[in-house]
Amino acid sequence: MITQSIDATWTNLKTEEHFQETPLLIKPEVSNQSGQPYSSSYESLQQIFNQPVSPAPQVDVLLPADPLLFAENPTPVEAHEFGEFAEVPTNTIAGIWHLAGLGDGIDRYGAGSGGFMSRETKPNDQRIVYVVDASASMNHQHDSAAKTRFGRVKVELFRSIESLSPEQEFCVYFFNEDSTVMSPGYCVMRGQDRPMKLYEWIATFRAFGQTQPLASLEACMRQNPDLVYFLTDGLISRRDLDKASRLNQGKARICTICIGSNSSEKQLRELSEMNQGTFTFVP
Numbered sequence: 001m002i003t004q005s006i007d008a009t010w011t012n013l014k015t016e017e018h019f020q021e022t023p024l025l026i027k028p029e030v031s032n033q034s035g036q037p038y039s040s041s042y043e044s045l046q047q048i049f050n051q052p053v054s055p056a057p058q059v060d061v062l063l064p065a066d067p068l069l070f071a072e073n074p075t076p077v078e079a080h081e082f083g084e085f086a087e088v089p090t091n092t093i094a095g096i097w098h099l100a101g102l103g104d105g106i107d108r109y110g111a112g113s114g115g116f117m118s119r120e121t122k123p124n125d126q127r128i129v130y131v132v133d134a135s136a137s138m139n140h141q142h143d144s145a146a147k148t149r150f151g152r153v154k155v156e157l158f159r160s161i162e163s164l165s166p167e168q169e170f171c172v173y174f175f176n177e178d179s180t181v182m183s184p185g186y187c188v189m190r191g192q193d194r195p196m197k198l199y200e201w202i203a204t205f206r207a208f209g210q211t212q213p214l215a216s217l218e219a220c221m222r223q224n225p226d227l228v229y230f231l232t233d234g235l236i237s238r239r240d241l242d243k244a245s246r247l248n249q250g251k252a253r254i255c256t257i258c259i260g261s262n263s264s265e266k267q268l269r270e271l272s273e274m275n276q277g278t279f280t281f282v283p
Contacts (some may be wrong), residue, residue, distance in 0.1 A: 015089045017163060024081045048219040090151030093196070093203050095257065099145050116160040116229045117257050117282055125253070127169045127187050129220045130157065133232035133259075134174035138207040140233070140260060143283070149233055149260045150207040152282075157202055160229075163192040172202070176209035187223050197239040211236065219245040224251065230271070231257040238266045253277045 089095035114123065122126065134264065136138065137151035138171040146152040164170060174180045182198055211234030220228060221244065228248075254275035256268035259282040269279045 012119045040176065047230050066217070090146050090148065091204055091206075093199050096151075096154050096158050096199075096203050099155045100162075115163060116255075117156050117231065117259075117280055121168075121227060122127045122253075125168070127223065127225045128164070128227045129170070129187065129223060129225040130160070130172045130230070131216050131220050131228060132172065132174055133176075133191050133211060133234060134180070134205060134207045135176040135211040135234060136208050137211065137233050137261075138259075139198050144261060153231060154202055154205075154257065158199065161190070161195070161198075161241070165190050167191055171225075172198070173211045173216040173220060174205055175211075175213050176207070178209070179215035179219060181204075181216075181219065186226070202241075214240040214243065220246060221247040221252070226252055227278075230254060230256065230268070231259060232264060232268075233260045234264065236267055241267050245271055245274050248275055250275060252270075255280070259283060 019120040090099070116130065132153055134150065137266070138153070139148050141147065142152050144150045144152050146155050159172060161172075162164040168190050170190060172182045182201060211232060213230070213232065213236060215241065217230070245254075252275065254272055256272045256281045258265055258268060262281050265279070265281065271277075272279045
C-alpha cells in the first residue's frame with residue numbers, strides 16, 4: 001500500500017511572487033507490507049513529487065472596491081458533522097453554514113430572491129440594505145437551533161445574501177450604541193463568488209450595548225437603497241423612526257421586523273406602512 005504524507009502550508013500566501021518562492025512541499029512515504037520501500041517505485045515517485053507546484057492561472061474577475069470582501073482564492077467551507085445533541089456555534093462560518101443548510105464549496109448561483117426573515121424582494125429591488133440590531137438583548141435565548149436571537153439573525157443573513165442575484169447590490173449595518181457597517185462601507189455588487197471575508201465578519205460579530213439605530217438608519221438612507229430590512233428586538237424611539245422616514249422621502253421600501261419581542265410593533269408597523277413596506281413578527 002502506498003501512503004503519501006503531504007506537508008502543505010497555505011497561510012500568508014499574499015501574492016503570486018510569494019507563492020512561487022514558497023512551493024508546496026510534498027514528501028512521499030512509500031512502503032509495502034514488510035515495511036521496506038519499493039526502490040523502483042520510490043525513485044519515480046520522488047521525481048514526480050519533488051517538482052515545484054505551478055501557480056494557479058490568473059482569472060480576470062470584477063471585484064468590489066475592497067479586495068477583502070471577496071477572497072481572491074476562497075476555500076470551501078469544511079464539512080463538519082455536528083452530533084445530534086451538539087450545540088452548533090453561531091460565531092463560526094461552519095456553524096452558521098450548517099444551520100442555514102447551505103451547500104459546501106465556493107460556487108453559488110443566486111436566485112435573486114434576497115428574502116430575509118420570510119420577506120421577499122421585488123424585481124426592481126436592485127440595492128438592498130440590512131440594518132440589524134446587535135444590542136445586548138439580542139443575546140436572549142431563542143427557540144431555534146441557533147439558540148439566541150442574534151444567532152438566528154446571522155443564519156438568515158447568510159441565507160439572504162446567498163440568494164441575491166449577481167447583479168444586485170447590498171450592504172449590512174449592525175447597530176447598538178455604535179453603528180458598524182461592513183467593509184468597504186457602502187453597497188457592493190453581489191457577484192458570483194461567495195464573500196467569505198464578509199461571512200467571517202458576520203459570524204464573529206458580538207452583540208452588546210444599547211439599542212440606538214438612528215446613526216445606522218441615517219447612513220443607510222444616504223446610499224439610496226431600493227429596499228431596507230430593519231430588524232430589532234428593542235423599544236425604538238418614534239422620533240428616530242420619524243427622522244428615518246423623512247430622510248427616505250418615500251424612495252425605498254422599508255420592511256420592518258421584530259424578533260423575540262414586539263415592544264416596537266406599533267412604531268414599526270407605521271414606519272413600514274408609510275414607506276410601502278411590510279411588518280413581520282418573528283417569535
